[in-house]
Amino acid sequence: xxxxxxxxxxxxxxxxxxxxxxxxxxxxxxxxxxxxxxxxxxxxxxxxxxxxxxxxxxxxxxxxxxxxxxxxxxxxxxxxxxxxxxxxxxxxxxxxxxxxxxxxxxxxxxxxxxxxxxxxxxxxxxxxxxxxxxxxxxxxxxxxxxxxxxxxxxxxxxxxxxxxxxxxxxxxxxxxxxxxxxxxxxxxxxxxxxxxxxxxxxxxxxxxxxxxxxxxxxxxxxxxxxxxxxxxxxxxxxxxxxxxxxxxxxxxxxxxxxxxxxxxxxxxxxxxxxxxxxxxxxxxxxxxxxxxxxxxxxxxxxxxxxxxxxxxxxxxxxxxxxxxxxxxxxxxxxxxxxxxxxxxxxxxxxxxxxxxxxxxxxxxxxxxxxxxxxxxxx
Numbered sequence: 525x526x527x528x529x530x531x532x533x534x535x536x537x538x539x540x541x542x543x544x545x546x547x548x549x550x551x552x553x554x555x556x557x558x559x560x561x562x563x564x565x566x567x568x569x570x571x572x573x574x575x576x577x578x579x580x581x582x583x584x585x586x587x588x589x590x591x592x593x594x595x596x597x598x599x600x601x602x603x604x605x606x607x608x609x610x611x612x613x614x615x616x617x618x619x620x621x622x623x624x625x626x627x628x629x630x631x632x633x634x635x636x637x638x639x640x641x642x643x644x645x646x647x648x649x650x651x652x653x654x655x656x657x658x659x660x661x662x663x664x665x666x667x668x669x670x671x672x673x674x675x676x677x678x679x680x681x682x683x684x685x686x687x688x689x690x691x692x693x694x695x696x697x698x699x700x701x702x703x704x705x706x707x708x709x710x711x712x713x714x715x716x717x718x719x720x721x722x723x724x725x726x727x728x729x730x731x732x733x734x735x736x737x738x739x740x741x742x743x744x745x746x747x748x749x750x751x752x753x754x755x756x757x758x759x760x761x762x763x764x765x766x767x768x769x770x771x772x773x774x775x776x777x778x779x780x781x782x783x784x785x786x787x788x789x790x791x792x793x794x795x796x797x798x799x800x801x802x803x804x805x806x807x808x809x810x811x812x813x814x815x816x817x818x819x820x821x822x823x824x825x826x827x828x829x830x831x832x833x834x835x836x837x838x839x840x841x842x843x844x845x846x847x848x849x850x851x852x853x854x855x856x857x858x859x860x861x862x863x864x865x866x867x868x869x870x871x872x873x874x875x876x877x878x879x880x881x882x883x884x885x886x887x888x889x890x891x892x893x894x895x896x897x898x899x900x901x902x
Contacts, residue, residue, distance in 0.1 A: 706811045
């Protein structure tokens with residue numbers, strides 16, 4: 525996981541930048557040109573697109589804009605993504621698509637901040653074009669950006685809001701992921717006609733929320749609160765679009781605020797965990813391998829296995845098993861056996877397949893649905 529990143533399209537950032545500075549010209553990426561093909565394959569943007577170079581650049585070491593030495597700026601950036609078991613280094617130029625002087629896609633509230641738009645351009649290049657980035661799974665994107673291990677949780681199917689024991693166990697897991705620097709997101713499942721539909725409680729269907737805090741909040745005021753030691757599990761989310769927000773219990777203007785003291789009030793999350801389990805249907809817990817924890821967990825090992833589908837000469841052996849509704853076919857699935865020698869050891873398994881977004885412009889690009897059943901013996 526910590527090996528040197530592979531250059532995407534065999535483009536080496538430092539070599540390209542050195543050549544641009546030597547020739548006194550700004551980089552223009554031949555592998556992702558400023559053309560319509562880099563924008564879309566089916567649905568064009570709503571207006572005439574003009575590619576513009578930003579003049580205010582993210583202030584970060586090698587890639588920064590130095591007003592005292594402008595000749596060192598070459599209009600070239602590189603970003604790294606974790607793609608199917610390895611880090612990939614993607615080079616882009618700084619030409620960004622705009623309409624009427626405004627960025628078309630990802631942009632910051634700060635008009636002089638462009639790192640997010642440049643990052644998005646690199647991700648679009650990796651995926652073939654900007655349109656290929658539409659839709660998808662939040663957890664998959666987080667894995668690409670961080671190298672994390674993602675776990676998808678179906679809050680609706682798990683009925684966590686109806687089972688207090690399951691809810692308590694889930695909160696402990698979510699809290700552990702958050703405390704260890706993991707990345708958590710959630711959403712409310714929507715039908716095609718319900719995408720971005722605002723609910724009466726202020727939440728939005730078919731919309732990804734970022735979880736920004738998870739904690740137990742102490743109820744009560746003053747010393748009495750500490751002696752009673754009564755807490756409530758809370759979770760705070762951020763709406764990336766910032767247009768609507770939760771209106772229920774523990775929202776900004778709710779009466780629940782009066783139940784906590786001033787010291788706790790500044791640390792409050794925006795929703796009781798029980799309400800989160802009730803209203804949200806899906807969550808992605810992305811565990812980031814924290815190198816600072818490796819000294820504590822000295823026996824931590826990470827192993828990556830690659831495989832591919834092969835055709836068997838025997839037709840009956842050429843079919844894999846079905847989903848949970850067809851358990852009698854599970855034995856036809858590829859199977860692996862391993863031992864955990866100590867009861868206190870933890871094992872985390874992630875099953876991935878190559879992302880197919882790059883093939884969307886050719887009428888393909890949808891990943892296969894693959895189940896991951898497991899059996900446990902003692």
